[in-house]
Amino acid sequence: MSKVGIVANPASGRDIRRLVAQAWVVSNQEKSALTARLLRGLEAAGVEQVLYMPEPAGICPKACQKMGSTRLRVAPLEVPVSGGPEDSTRAAAAMVEAGVGCIVTLGGDGTNRAVFKGSGSEVPLLPISTGTNNVFSEFQEGTTAGLAAGLLATGRTDRETACTRSKVLWLHDPSGVVDLALVDLAVTTRTFIGARAIWEVDHLKELFLTRAQPWSIGLSAIGGFVETVTAEDPRGLHLVFGPDGRRVTAPLGPGLFREISVSAVHRLAPGEKKPLEMREPATLAFDGERDRLAGIGEELEVRLSSDGPWVLDTARAAADGLRSGLS
Amino acid sequence: MNLSQYQLRSMYRTMVSIRTFEETVKQAFAKGHIPGFVHLYVGEEAIATGVCSALRPSDTITSTHRGHGHCIAKGCDMNSMMAEIYGKATGLCKGKGGSMHIADVGKGMLGANGIVGGGPPLACGAGLTSQVTGSGDVCACFFGDGACEQGTFHESANLAAIWNLPVIFVAENNGYAQSTPASYHCAIENIAERAASYGIPGAVVDGSDVFAVHEAAVEAVKRARAGQGPSLLECKTYRHHGHFEGDQQTYRMISTRAYPRARIPSGISGPWSPSTAGSPRRSWMPSTGRPGRPLKKHWPTPNPVPCPRWKRSPATSTSVTRS
Numbered sequence: 001m002s003k004v005g006i007v008a009n010p011a012s013g014r015d016i017r018r019l020v021a022q023a024w025v026v027s028n029q030e031k032s033a034l035t036a037r038l039l040r041g042l043e044a045a046g047v048e049q050v051l052y053m054p055e056p057a058g059i060c061p062k063a064c065q066k067m068g069s070t071r072l073r074v075a076p077l078e079v080p081v082s083g084g085p086e087d088s089t090r091a092a093a094a095m096v097e098a099g100v101g102c103i104v105t106l107g108g109d110g111t112n113r114a115v116f117k118g119s120g121s122e123v124p125l126l127p128i129s130t131g132t133n134n135v136f137s138e139f140q141e142g143t144t145a146g147l148a149a150g151l152l153a154t155g156r157t158d159r160e161t162a163c164t165r166s167k168v169l170w171l172h173d174p175s176g177v178v179d180l181a182l183v184d185l186a187v188t189t190r191t192f193i194g195a196r197a198i199w200e201v202d203h204l205k206e207l208f209l210t211r212a213q214p215w216s217i218g219l220s221a222i223g224g225f226v227e228t229v230t231a232e233d234p235r236g237l238h239l240v241f242g243p244d245g246r247r248v249t250a251p252l253g254p255g256l257f258r259e260i261s262v263s264a265v266h267r268l269a270p271g272e273k274k275p276l277e278m279r280e281p282a283t284l285a286f287d288g289e290r291d292r293l294a295g296i297g298e299e300l301e302v303r304l305s306s307d308g309p310w311v312l313d314t315a316r317a318a319a320d321g322l323r324s325g326l327s
Numbered sequence: 328m329n330l331s332q333y334q335l336r337s338m339y340r341t342m343v344s345i346r347t348f349e350e351t352v353k354q355a356f357a358k359g360h361i362p363g364f365v366h367l368y369v370g371e372e373a374i375a376t377g378v379c380s381a382l383r384p385s386d387t388i389t390s391t392h393r394g395h396g397h398c399i400a401k402g403c404d405m406n407s408m409m410a411e412i413y414g415k416a417t418g419l420c421k422g423k424g425g426s427m428h429i430a431d432v433g434k435g436m437l438g439a440n441g442i443v444g445g446g447p448p449l450a451c452g453a454g455l456t457s458q459v460t461g462s463g464d465v466c467a468c469f470f471g472d473g474a475c476e477q478g479t480f481h482e483s484a485n486l487a488a489i490w491n492l493p494v495i496f497v498a499e500n501n502g503y504a505q506s507t508p509a510s511y512h513c514a515i516e517n518i519a520e521r522a523a524s525y526g527i528p529g530a531v532v533d534g535s536d537v538f539a540v541h542e543a544a545v546e547a548v549k550r551a552r553a554g555q556g557p558s559l560l561e562c563k564t565y566r567h568h569g570h571f572e573g574d575q576q577t578y579r580m581i582s583t584r585a586y587p588r589a590r591i592p593s594g595i596s597g598p599w600s601p602s603t604a605g606s607p608r609r610s611w612m613p614s615t616g617r618p619g620r621p622l623k624k625h626w627p628t629p630n631p632v633p634c635p636r637w638k639r640s641p642a643t644s645t646s647v648t649r650s
Contacts, residue, residue: 194538194541
């Protein structure tokens, strides 16, 4: 049976960047409408079952109401709901266990990070951006995204043809891997997590990037203004910030430009490890969100790896899977 | 923006003061020493503290029927507050207001309010005063998720937007409007989304994390003071106690009553440290008791039989409240 999973994050696109930048709002009503279009695409591609993450806003159930009749069997996963990112991780793990061929995510980079923690590397993701300034996930129309995910799940295209393997930054401590970032890992001198997002640069100390694109917004744009590293490029970038360095002005958020001094730039080769020198209390930010406190002397290392999630390319999936039409 | 040790201690002291004050009120009420009703702020300390620590003394706030925390965070004298709650002449309002009508204009506390949704129009007045006099002060308007369904909130948000008033609307979404879950009375998940209807920015923050609230409040205050107009902060939190003391909470399932007690706002549960105070969970929504099912599923369909709108005190008091 062909199955697809949907993780729609009701909390994406709500944070403080609506106050400090000109960030847009994607309402949960719009997420439901997008999901309805996504389901129609999946139905057209011949998918039989859709499993979705339950959440308080009821994005998928409302999408089903909008759709009316459908051949799809749409069902929630029987997983606990706590209202945090661990819901996405739990749901993704349950979807992989249920045998989905693709997981479609509606959220931001943080949502995909949480999903990857549960899904692992084998099941491809189709990340649709409903977050603030996303790099890993992109704006996509639900109809065609659903079609592409369906083509993959029904075997009309395959992972090697339609997907790209992403890079990932693993955070190690002496016990092993403790966390990960799909796009950027920043070391900040903030001593608390607070509102999570980063919109000021005065507290940035180091930045690790899997991709650095000047056409992006967010932390990865800083790297992009120094040296372009695309998603397909095997290497990464490591920036150190400090006085008397190269002055870079980059968009840190929607409509929000900040200047920062880059004192050192290192290219990261696949598999390369870089230790973090924790000489003062710090907060680590993963994919743009402060999420972990680090103490003085804590032994932490960052490793660039090419074993991140497979990401479905809608255009390539359609080009390969629709050569003989939809019937 | 890193906070100084003085600021951190001050915020911690405020949160602990609110918690201690409320627990004291609870005990006094249980002994029958307090007339009227009391609505406790336990569990929501981080919101009043995070917002008021972003204000200056001349800024103003408007409050709600659950206003003790707002008063303390804005600097009202706790002895005078307690005297007011006891109905004593030494109280902040000479004992004539009680718990739901504490005010101290000298401290910028424009008043608690027994009317749900009564604060936003007053906040617009305070904002207009500031605009006309050019004082540069702002007004923080606290209200609950129940007030978000009142016309006064919508009218005030619109008025503040068209007049570009320096008002910060702080929605304390504690999951319940008296006995009605937010999932039942509110058509959307996030109240902050309503800001877009009035052309003002709205953001959601974890209301149990004083740092998150403070950071958002600082930015909202900065905007308001710079003449960029109002904004809406939705602080997701949870009401640990009943709507009022003595509320049997029969509308809450046992699982939802037990769950949030384990979740103490940052800084309250023990000696403050960055490691304990900075890693909040976002799990403000109550567990439904059955995995994977939203709370709304457990709420009955609307009852067509008219229900009494006014609740009478179950004890000796004859006062009534509606909220």
